[in-house]
Amino acid sequence: MNMSQTKYPKYKAAIEAVMSAIKADDDKAVETAIEQLYAAQDEEMSQGVSDPEGVLLNFRGAIGGIENHLRTGDILSASILFMDLTDQFDDMCANSPFTLEEIWPIEKLMRETAKHVRSAIKQSLPEELRNRTKENTKEREEQPKQERPIGPCALCREKDALCKGSHLAPHLLIQSFLSYNGSTNRDTEVVNETTMAGLQKERKWGRAVPEEAIDDTFGEVPNEEKVTIKSSAVTRDDVFCKDCEKRFGYIETAYAASFRKHIPCNNSLLAYVFWLGVFWRLSVGKMALQLNAKDEKFIGDLLHRLMPHDAKEIKNMAANGSMGKYGYRVYHCANTKGELSGVIGMHTDQSPYWLLLGEYVVVLYSNKNKALKEGPVNDFEHGEQWQEIPFIEYWKMKQHILDANAAYENRHMGEEREKIVDVIKGDHVENLPSFLSDLDAEEISYDDLKGQTLYQFKIPGSLMKIMSLTEQHPEADTPGKRYALIEKELGYTSEEIQEMCDYWEDHAKIRRIQAVSRQVKKSNKEKAKKNKRKRREKNRQRQKNRR
Numbered sequence: 001m002n003m004s005q006t007k008y009p010k011y012k013a014a015i016e017a018v019m020s021a022i023k024a025d026d027d028k029a030v031e032t033a034i035e036q037l038y039a040a041q042d043e044e045m046s047q048g049v050s051d052p053e054g055v056l057l058n059f060r061g062a063i064g065g066i067e068n069h070l071r072t073g074d075i076l077s078a079s080i081l082f083m084d085l086t087d088q089f090d091d092m093c094a095n096s097p098f099t100l101e102e103i104w105p106i107e108k109l110m111r112e113t114a115k116h117v118r119s120a121i122k123q124s125l126p127e128e129l130r131n132r133t134k135e136n137t138k139e140r141e142e143q144p145k146q147e148r149p150i151g152p153c154a155l156c157r158e159k160d161a162l163c164k165g166s167h168l169a170p171h172l173l174i175q176s177f178l179s180y181n182g183s184t185n186r187d188t189e190v191v192n193e194t195t196m197a198g199l200q201k202e203r204k205w206g207r208a209v210p211e212e213a214i215d216d217t218f219g220e221v222p223n224e225e226k227v228t229i230k231s232s233a234v235t236r237d238d239v240f241c242k243d244c245e246k247r248f249g250y251i252e253t254a255y256a257a258s259f260r261k262h263i264p265c266n267n268s269l270l271a272y273v274f275w276l277g278v279f280w281r282l283s284v285g286k287m288a289l290q291l292n293a294k295d296e297k298f299i300g301d302l303l304h305r306l307m308p309h310d311a312k313e314i315k316n317m318a319a320n321g322s323m324g325k326y327g328y329r330v331y332h333c334a335n336t337k338g339e340l341s342g343v344i345g346m347h348t349d350q351s352p353y354w355l356l357l358g359e360y361v362v363v364l365y366s367n368k369n370k371a372l373k374e375g376p377v378n379d380f381e382h383g384e385q386w387q388e389i390p391f392i393e394y395w396k397m398k399q400h401i402l403d404a405n406a407a408y409e410n411r412h413m414g415e416e417r418e419k420i421v422d423v424i425k426g427d428h429v430e431n432l433p434s435f436l437s438d439l440d441a442e443e444i445s446y447d448d449l450k451g452q453t454l455y456q457f458k459i460p461g462s463l464m465k466i467m468s469l470t471e472q473h474p475e476a477d478t479p480g481k482r483y484a485l486i487e488k489e490l491g492y493t494s495e496e497i498q499e500m501c502d503y504w505e506d507h508a509k510i511r512r513i514q515a516v517s518r519q520v521k522k523s524n525k526e527k528a529k530k531n532k533r534k535r536r537e538k539n540r541q542r543q544k545n546r547r
C-alpha cells in the first residue's frame with residue numbers, strides 16, 4: 001500500500017504528528033496533534049470508510065490514543081481501548097471483503113501494540129509479584145516434561161512401542177543425500193524439517209555435524225542454538241516395538257546388497273516387501289506422504305505377515321495370503337544438477353503415491369493394472385526393474401509432486417489435523433515453493449520473490465537460481481553469453497532451460513490463497529454463533545431464576 005498517495009493526506013499527517021509528539025513526550029504537542037487528528041477525521045472521514053487504506057489509518061489513529069495512555073501510565077485505559085480495538089479487528093476479519101494482503105498491515109499493527117500493552121501491564125505489577133511470576137516461570141521450565149503415553153507398536157499392535165530412533169525412511173536410502181559431507185554415516189544429516197501447510201521450517205542437524213558445517217549450510221547460526229540437542233529429523237521415537245524394528249532391519253540389510261551397487265534387486269518378493277514397507281512407515285509417521293486408511297491397514301497387515309523374524313528367514317520368504325494388487329516404479333536420475341533433495345512425498349491420500357528420495361523417484365500404485373498402459377510395473381512376481389531418466393524428466397516429476405502438494409495444502413490450510421512433514425537437504429531450502437504478491441503484468445525479478453506469503457506464485461528453484469545468476473552478471477548481455485554462463489555455473493543446457501520455462505508457463509499460475517481467508521471467516525462465524533447461543537442460554541437462565 002503506497003501511503004504517499006493516500007486519499008486521506010490530512011488524517012495521515014495528523015497521525016504522524018501524534019506519534020512524533022508521543023515519542024518526544026511533549027504533553028502540549030500531543031494535545032494539539034490529537035485535536036488535529038479529530039479535525040482531519042471530521043473533514044476526510046465524516047462519511048465513514050470502507051476501503052482498506054482508510055481502515056488501516058483508522059486503526060493507526062486509535063493505536064495513537066492507546067500509545068498516549070501508555071506514555072502517561074494510564075495502563076487501565078490503554079488496556080480497555082486495546083480490547084475494544086481487538087473486537088473491531090475480529091469483526092473486520094469475519095465480515096469485510098478485504099484480502100489477506102490488505103488485512104496483514106492492520107494485523108501487524110495490532111501485534112506490535114499487543115506487545116507494548118503486555119509489557120506495560122507487566123511493568124506495572126508490584127516488584128514482588130513480578131519476581132514471583134519469574135520464579136513460577138522458571139519453576140515450570142525446570143519441571144520434567146510429561147512423557148506421552150507409550151502406545152502399541154504400529155506394526156504388530158501387541159507389544160509396547162518402546163523403540164527409539166526408528167528410521168521411517170530406511171537409512172540406506174536417505175543418508176548419503178541428507179549428509180553434510182555425502183557420507184553414509186549416521187548423525188551427519190543437516191536438513192530443514194518443513195511443514196508446507198504452515199509454511200514452517202525447522203533446521204536440524206545430527207550429533208556428528210561440526211559447527212562450521214552448520215554455518216556453511218544455514219548461514220551464521222547462534223552458538224546457543226548449536227549446542228541445543230534436537231531430535232533427529234529423520235527418525236521417530238515410540239512408533240515400533242524393538243522386535244518389529246529388527247524385522248525392518250533384516251529386510252533393509254538384504255535389499256541393500258543390490259541397492260548399494262545401484263542395481264535392481266533380483267528377489268522380486270523382497271523388493272516388493274521393502275518398498276511397501278518404505279511407503280507404509282512414512283505414512284504411519286506422517287513424514288512426506290499419507291496412504292489412505294484402506295491401503296495403510298492392508299499393507300500393515302501384509303508386512304506383519306510376511307516380514308522375517310530373523311535374518312535366516314529371508315531366504316524362505318514366500319508369498320502367502322492376499323498379496324494385493326500393488327505395483328511400483330523406481331526412477332533414477334544419475335545427475336540431478338543440484339536440484340532440491342530430501343524425503344518429499346505427495347500429500348494427497350490417493351493412489352498413485354509419489355515419493356522423491358534424493359536422486360530417486362518412486363511411485364506406488366494401489367492397482368498395478370491401471371498403470372500397465374504406461375509401461376512395466378514392479379510387483380512381487382517379476383524381477384525388479386528401474387528406469388534411468390534424464391535430468392529434465394526428473395525435474396518435471398519433482399515439480400509434479402510440489403505442485404500437487406501446494407494445491408492440496410492450500411485447500412486444507414487452517415484445518416485442525418496432523419500435518420505432513422517433508423525433510424529437505426538444508427542447503428537446498430531455497431528450492432522450496434516460493435510465495436510472492438500478485439505481480440499482474442509487471443516484470444519479475446529475483447528480489448520480487450522474497451518475503452511474501454499472501455499470494456502464491458510458485459517459482460521452481462532452478463529458475464530462481466538462473467534469475468539470480470544472470471542478475472549478478474550483467475555483462476552476459478546476449479542469449480549466447482547467458483546460456484554459456486548458466487551451463488558453466490549451474491549445469492543446465494539451453495534445451496533444458498527452454499523445457500523448464502515451457503513447463504512452468506504451462507503449470508504455474510498466479511492465484512490468491514483463498515483457503516485461509518475462507519477458513520478465518522468460517523471460524524469467526526462459528527465463534528459468533530457459539531457466543532450468541534451462550535448469551536441466549538444465559539438470558540433464559542436469568543429469566544428462569546427470576547421466576
